Amino acid sequence: MTKIIAINAGSSSLKFQLFEMPGEEVITKGIIERIGLPDSIFNISVAGEKIIETLEIANHEVAVELLLEKLTAKGIIESLDEIVGVGHRVVHGGEDFSESVLITDEVLKKIHALSELAPLHNPANITGIEAFKRVLPNVPAVAVFDTAFHQSMPESSFLYSLPYHYYTDYGIRKYGFHGTSHKYVSERAAEMLGRPLEQLRLISCHLGNGASIAAIEGGKSIDTSMGFTPLAGVTMGTRSGDIDPALIPFIMEKTEKTADEVLDVLNKKSGMLGVSGFSSDLRDIETEADDGNDRAELALEVFANHIHKYIGSYAARMYGVDAIIFTAGIGENSDVIRERVLRGLEFMGVYWDPALNKVRGKEAFINYPHSPVKVMIIPTNEEVMIARDVVSLI
Numbered sequence: 001m002t003k004i005i006a007i008n009a010g011s012s013s014l015k016f017q018l019f020e021m022p023g024e025e026v027i028t029k030g031i032i033e034r035i036g037l038p039d040s041i042f043n044i045s046v047a048g049e050k051i052i053e054t055l056e057i058a059n060h061e062v063a064v065e066l067l068l069e070k071l072t073a074k075g076i077i078e079s080l081d082e083i084v085g086v087g088h089r090v091v092h093g094g095e096d097f098s099e100s101v102l103i104t105d106e107v108l109k110k111i112h113a114l115s116e117l118a119p120l121h122n123p124a125n126i127t128g129i130e131a132f133k134r135v136l137p138n139v140p141a142v143a144v145f146d147t148a149f150h151q152s153m154p155e156s157s158f159l160y161s162l163p164y165h166y167y168t169d170y171g172i173r174k175y176g177f178h179g180t181s182h183k184y185v186s187e188r189a190a191e192m193l194g195r196p197l198e199q200l201r202l203i204s205c206h207l208g209n210g211a212s213i214a215a216i217e218g219g220k221s222i223d224t225s226m227g228f229t230p231l232a233g234v235t236m237g238t239r240s241g242d243i244d245p246a247l248i249p250f251i252m253e254k255t256e257k258t259a260d261e262v263l264d265v266l267n268k269k270s271g272m273l274g275v276s277g278f279s280s281d282l283r284d285i286e287t288e289a290d291d292g293n294d295r296a297e298l299a300l301e302v303f304a305n306h307i308h309k310y311i312g313s314y315a316a317r318m319y320g321v322d323a324i325i326f327t328a329g330i331g332e333n334s335d336v337i338r339e340r341v342l343r344g345l346e347f348m349g350v351y352w353d354p355a356l357n358k359v360r361g362k363e364a365f366i367n368y369p370h371s372p373v374k375v376m377i378i379p380t381n382e383e384v385m386i387a388r389d390v391v392s393l394i
Contacts, residue, residue, distance in 0.1 A: 003027070003082045006386040008089040009128025010121075012036055014063050017383040018071065018083075021391050024384050028076050032063045042066065046074050060131040068135060085394045086141045087386035088129050089180070091121035093145030094171060100148065100389035103129060103141040111143065117171065117228075142390045149179030152220035160228075174232075176224035178206045178328075181380040182214040185327045188378050190219075192363065193323060201318040203311050205341070206380065207331035209237035209280065213307060215314035223317055225310055231267055234306040237280035240270035241306060275299040282330050282337070304340030311341065315348055323374040324350065332379050333360045342375065349373040 001020055008015040017029040030044035040057035043050065044067075051074075057063050071077050088103070094114045101107055108129065115122040132141060150158075158174040159167060166172040182204045190197035197219040204214045211234050215223040225233030225241075235241040243266070251262050273280035276299040278288070288296035315321045330337055335357045342352050349372035356366040359377060367375040 002084045002391070003077065004085045004087060004387045004390045005083055006087045006089075006383040006390075007128050007132065008383075009060060009131075010124045014060060014067070014128060016067060017387075018076070019384065019387040021387055024387065028071070029383075032057060032067065035060060035063050042070070044070055044074075046076065060127045061134055064128075064131040064135045080136065083136065083139060085390040086132050086136065086139055087390040088125060088132070088141060088143050089146070089382065089386060090125045090129075090143045091146045091177065092118035092175065093143075093147045093151075094175065095151065097143070097145045098148055098151035100142055100144045100386075100393060102393050103133075103143050107143060117175070140390075140394045142386075142393050144180060144386045144389050146177045146179050147175045149183045150174075150176030150214070150221045150224050153222055153224070157223040172228060174224070174227040176212070176214070176221065177226045177230050178210070178212045178214075178224075179221065180382040180385045181206050181327060182212075182216065182221065182224070184381055184385045185325050185378040186216045186219060188363075189323055189325055189376055192365075192376065192378070193374065195322075200322045201320055202323050202325060203314050203321050204325045204327065205307060205311070205331050206328045207307070207326065207334075207337065208328035210239070211236045211307070211328070211330070213310040213314065215317050217318050223314060231263075234310060235275075235303045236271045237282075238268050238271045238273045240266045240274070272299040272303055275302050282334060286334070286336055300336065300340060304337055307337075307341045308344070311345065312348070321348070321373055323376055325376050325378055327378050327380040332362075332377055335360070338366070338375075338377075345373075350375060 004019045004021050006017045012035045014032045018027040019025065020027055028045050033041045035057050036059060038056045039054050042053045042055060057066060068080055072080065090111055092114045094117060096110050111122060111126055129141060160172060162172065185204050186202050187197060189202055190200055202216040204216055206212050210230055213225040213234060214221050231239050233241050248259065248262050251257065252259060271280060272285055276285050276295050279285055285296045285299050289300055311324060326332065326338055338357055342350060351368045351371035352366050352375045353368050359366065361379060364377045365374060366377060
């Protein structure tokens with residue numbers, strides 16, 4: 001039995017889960033937030049009880065030191081020597097990484113270089129990697145990339161209809177994200193269906209504040225909704241999803257905003273927040289829609305309609321589909337969105353049961369038994385995928 005810690009570092013946060021492998025038992029988990037501020041928050045689960053402390057955590061290295069100190073001080077582990085591997089989520093691996101890898105100086109250098117493609121995410125991931133490297137210098141570390149799963153996409157899926165040298169010279173192409181989640185739920189779906197993954201055509205709907213849809217054929221991603229950045233695809237909490245690119249200079253002219261300012265609007269002030277006018281949180285929007293708020297109702301319809309269209313597109317792309325999977329916060333918990341997304345898909349063999357659809361947050365089939373296309377809810381577990389990859393590589 002070995003202990004593996006899975007890390008997801010943000011610019012001011014650090015999520016963690018400590019696993020006993022290979023049994024995949026979660027020993028503890030938590031999150032450190034507001035790193036760099038005087039009122040940082042340390043949240044950890046100990047023996048099923050959540051402990052929350054407010055204190056000053058100057059940087060990620062201090063956060064890591066505090067985390068490791070808590071693990072021993074609270075008796076979660078007896079010694080840091082029990083931790084034999086660290087797995088780090090890295091958002092962008094570009095074309096350099098099609099699978100998880102042990103982190104070497106050369107790998108870290110490439111992740112640095114890829115920060116150009118993910119300026120909001122990769123630098124934060126690197127900060128976590130370097131902090132753990134300083135505190136646990138002799139423990140192997142593994143990078144697990146959000147983009148890796150989608151490296152199986154054919155050129156016809158990932159290329160944009162631009163001058164080809166934009167791809168060869170600048171790496172402009174669709175990369176896709178949420179790959180660790182899509183991979184986990186597709187493998188779990190095969191287990192639940194009792195069929196080999198290699199024989200399945202799956203559409204995975206990762207629906208949270210960020211959302212992406214993936215077409216998975218034979219266990220491999222052949223297309224996905226997010227693109228060069230996570231801004232593309234379906235409507236999201238604050239992101240616009242797909243728009244006519246000519247809108248960017250048009251908005252610049254009308255509002256006198258710079259390109260960066262328009263991108264900020266598309267990333268942070270659009271999506272369901274932009275349509276509803278009051279919130280990016282689906283729970284708030286559903287409540288307001290129930291109370292008769294027309295803009296809230298419109299936001300729900302726009303969100304569901306975009307997902308609905310991608311499902312139809314990907315079913316055509318794979319010449320059919322065996323199962324549709326809903327995962328992540330909205331996908332796992334919102335029967336309202338699942339209903340709106342699935343409505344009208346009977347023509348392609350999707351027969352879902354409104355009573356079964358009332359389930360929240362647990363694995364379930366919500367289709368009628370006779371439905372040729374199965375509809376599944378599978379809570380995602382990106383952290384366990386990280387832990388598995390660490391074990392396989394060390």
